Amino acid sequence: MSLQMQSSILKEIIVHASETYPEECCGFLIGTEDAKRGIRTVSDAVRAVNAAANSKRTRYTIEPREILKMEQSVHSAGKKILGYYHSHPDHPPVPSEFDRNNAWPGYSYFIISVMNGSPAGMRSWRLSDSGKFIQEELSDGTQL
Numbered sequence: 001m002s003l004q005m006q007s008s009i010l011k012e013i014i015v016h017a018s019e020t021y022p023e024e025c026c027g028f029l030i031g032t033e034d035a036k037r038g039i040r041t042v043s044d045a046v047r048a049v050n051a052a053a054n055s056k057r058t059r060y061t062i063e064p065r066e067i068l069k070m071e072q073s074v075h076s077a078g079k080k081i082l083g084y085y086h087s088h089p090d091h092p093p094v095p096s097e098f099d100r101n102n103a104w105p106g107y108s109y110f111i112i113s114v115m116n117g118s119p120a121g122m123r124s125w126r127l128s129d130s131g132k133f134i135q136e137e138l139s140d141g142t143q144l
């Protein structure tokens with residue numbers, strides 16, 4: 001399993017994460033999938049609104065309506081929602097308990113750590129059918 005993302009897309013995510021710091025940013029990873037080889041290629045990172053009521057510093061929520069709208073628009077473009085990205089302000093890029101409880105199997109969850117406002121590491125995860133997060137490989141170009 002791997003996630004491929006050009007550095008220009010990564011930069012957009014970094015900018016988003018820096019803008020919302022010290023709160024979490026979140027968004028969609030849109031693209032195509034080669035299911036046989038387990039390779040996902042991100043073509044767009046699209047910003048979403050963090051709808052978490054009180055605790056945007058430690059969690060994110062995307063409104064179901066926003067997800068539905070995105071699903072319809074990418075589907076008509078022959079793409080799909082590969083997963084979601086979000087930032088961890090002053091925390092490592094490891095899923096929280098809240099992340100795990102709110103994740104769906106099959107999607108990629110890309111987390112970027114932001115320490116004191118600067119990007120400080122990233123990892124991508126997939127939730128297994130048994131409810132465990134497994135790290136997935138990032139393409140060589142995906143580096144800070």
Ligand SMILES: [Zn+2]
Pocket residue numbers: 058059086087088094095096099111
């Ligand atoms: Zn998180």
